[in-house]
Amino acid sequence: MGLFSFLTQDIAIDLGTANTLIIMDDKVVVDEPSIVARDIQTGKIVAIGKKARQMHGKTHKLIETVRPLQDGVIADFQCAEQMIRGMIKMIKRRKSLFNSSLRMVICIPSGITEVEKRAVRDSAEHAGAKEVYLIHEPMAAAIGIGIDVEEPMGNMIIDIGGGTSEIAVIALGGIVSDKSIRVAGNDFTSDIEEYMRRQHNILVGERTAEQIKIEVGSALPELDNPPEDFAVRGRDLMTGIPKEIIVSYSEIAHALDKSIAKIEEAILSALEMTPPELSADIYRTGIYLAGGGSMLRGLDKRMSLKTKLPVHIAEDPLRAVARGTSIALKNINRFQFLIRD
Ligand SMILES: Nc1ncnc2c1ncn2[C@@H]1O[C@H](COP(=O)(O)OP(=O)(O)OP(=O)(O)O)[C@@H](O)[C@H]1O
Numbered sequence: 001m002g003l004f005s006f007l008t009q010d011i012a013i014d015l016g017t018a019n020t021l022i023i024m025d026d027k028v029v030v031d032e033p034s035i036v037a038r039d040i041q042t043g044k045i046v047a048i049g050k051k052a053r054q055m056h057g058k059t060h061k062l063i064e065t066v067r068p069l070q071d072g073v074i075a076d077f078q079c080a081e082q083m084i085r086g087m088i089k090m091i092k093r094r095k096s097l098f099n100s101s102l103r104m105v106i107c108i109p110s111g112i113t114e115v116e117k118r119a120v121r122d123s124a125e126h127a128g129a130k131e132v133y134l135i136h137e138p139m140a141a142a143i144g145i146g147i148d149v150e151e152p153m154g155n156m157i158i159d160i161g162g163g164t165s166e167i168a169v170i171a172l173g174g175i176v177s178d179k180s181i182r183v184a185g186n187d188f189t190s191d192i193e194e195y196m197r198r199q200h201n202i203l204v205g206e207r208t209a210e211q212i213k214i215e216v217g218s219a220l221p222e223l224d225n226p227p228e229d230f231a232v233r234g235r236d237l238m239t240g241i242p243k244e245i246i247v248s249y250s251e252i253a254h255a256l257d258k259s260i261a262k263i264e265e266a267i268l269s270a271l272e273m274t275p276p277e278l279s280a281d282i283y284r285t286g287i288y289l290a291g292g293g294s295m296l297r298g299l300d301k302r303m304s305l306k307t308k309l310p311v312h313i314a315e316d317p318l319r320a321v322a323r324g325t326s327i328a329l330k331n332i333n334r335f336q337f338l339i340r341d
Pocket of ligand 1: 017
């Protein structure tokens with residue numbers, strides 16, 4: 001610890017398409033959906049995170065809700081910056097830390113371009129960071145799962161978030177091969193919206209579709225522990241009147257099949273690109289899943305059937321990346337894979 005280290009406040013940020021988490025002193029201090037509500041006339045941000053999500057789909061014409069990140073990268077720079085700033089403010093900073101300078105480690109998708117990387121760094125700096133380090137999401141997920149990433153041992157990590165699915169083989173503190181596709185949890189949600197419209201002539205909003213996914217979502221049409229059928233309410237496309245229908249998990253499995261198949265295809269292609277020595281390691285260790293999308297029922301089993309490999313889901317998959325980012329923060333001077341500029 002340096003002489004003036006008490007003047008520096010370190011925070012780890014998992015800046016995600018769906019959720020943003022901030023960890024400080026090993027504790028999750030912010031866990032909010034990545035969304036803001038803005039006054040259209042003045043451009044002023046009126047709500048951030050959960051409050052803004054409550055407004056989503058229910059706004060009048062003077063307020064709009066914006067998701068500053070799409071497919072894992074910043075799509076609206078101004079809103080992203082304000083969101084990060086607002087979330088940092090949510091941390092009740094202790095008095096003695098008021099004038100401290102901020103040092104941040106932020107995770108980014110592995111398939112990100114230089115311009116997209118710049119946008120993350122600039123947003124963090126505008127939000128008050130004096131020093132910014134970036135870490136690739138699969139690396140952060142691996143560390144968060146508890147894998148020793150510096151070992152001469154290959155591990156395959158799949159992080160299925162909201163906007164991107166990141167598949168990476170990690171060994172000796174580096175990403176040996178990776179594949180990032182823009183198909184993940186949010187696509188499952190839109191598949192359900194689309195299916196409800198097409199199959200049941202019922203219009204449901206994004207929040208309802210996500211709830212269906214969480215309550216009766218499934219990657220397989222047959223499950224050992226099936227959830228009960230779920231009552232869905234929305235607007236009848238024909239009559240315009242609100243109505244209720246009952247859906248089963250098998251139906252939802254059918255609706256999600258195409259998107260899951262795209263992720264499976266990417267996994268197979270990542271396995272194909274893996275050097276043989278590391279393939280041998282993965283054969284033994286299997287595949288690790290992290291990210292909220294991996295919580296879909298039966299997804300681990302479906303991937304295991306497809307690859308014939310053991311598949312393990314991280315403990316608390318929604319927080320694995322944030323946990324790993326926070327561990328990286330504590331090892332800033334040791335971990336060579338952190339991106340400094
Ligand atoms: N129980 C659940 N079953 C299925 N999906 C879930 C469940 N809980 C959360 N999700 C989904 O997980 C996704 C969010 O995951 P996560 O927070 O890991 O993504 P993110 O880090 O914000 O996104 P990205 O990594 O793409 O930037 C959302 O699409 C959400 O609907």
